[in-house]
Amino acid sequence: MKSETYRNTKQRSRILEILCHTDSHPTASWLYDQMKPEFPSLSLGTVYRNLGILEEQGLLKKLRSGSTFDRYDANTYPHAHFCCTECGSIYDMRDVEIPDMVQTVNKQTPHNVLEINLSYMGICEECLKKK
Amino acid sequence: MKSETYRNTKQRSRILEILCHTDSHPTASWLYDQMKPEFPSLSLGTVYRNLGILEEQGLLKKLRSGSTFDRYDANTYPHAHFCCTECGSIYDMRDVEIPDMVQTVNKQTPHNVLEINLSYMGICEECLKKK
């Protein structure tokens, strides 16, 4: 499942760099489009495989709540999201302390809670303006 | 998008009935397998279409957090879920009052928060026993 050693490739480090410099929670194909000019022979499968590797290295998180395609987040500190059901955009939220919630909930269940996915769904500020 | 009038069909009402009598958050294909003996000519597309119709009627909710396939929940009262990353099972949680959270969060954001998706991820009680 996991490889023994990881190598540094231009493609992988650029994927992580792009993710670290945006707060837009990109999709795999958006990353592909961004990188295609710089890597003309880039394969979409390479983007997906590297996203998977970066995830198992703990350098990013895959977001699957929301639409039909996954989004990726290099902000690994536990935080809530706002997902706009109109335009699909995702915003970071910092008003709830997720780590505290994990502690609290673990005392209330027989299960072992490891992390929390918290998403607020609704209409974003931009989409509200357009009405 | 939406049809003008809905008709009562045996297939649709049975789907809702099954969902109302389970707390296991079934998948479309699980519902299909359950109903196949009673409806030998049932089509999987019929299950999906009816789940969509029941959702737009507000009689169930689609759960997309977690794995690669959707699950369905006829418990429409806002509640949190525990999702086991080992076996994929989903449990209802009632320790957090979601409606109160919606109120609170709306005062803290410029967006319009309509609902909250809250999932605890981890290892369930059953899977913990097997270790």
Add this chain to the structure above:
DNA sequence: ATTAGTAATCGGAATGATTACGAATAAAGG
């Protein structure tokens, strides 16, 4: 009860995001 209108069904094909493959390439250590 008959009829007309049109949702809903079924079966299969299409879609779209993601994953898997195998041959060629390139990172990394000696």
Add this chain to the structure above:
DNA sequence: CCTTTATTCGTAATCATTCCGATTACTAAT
């Protein structure tokens, strides 16, 4: 350099879900 093998690329396969057109069957009006 040389060797090893992780990684790439291009393409094919997968899998859940949606779409299609012909047929069926609700429902309300006659």
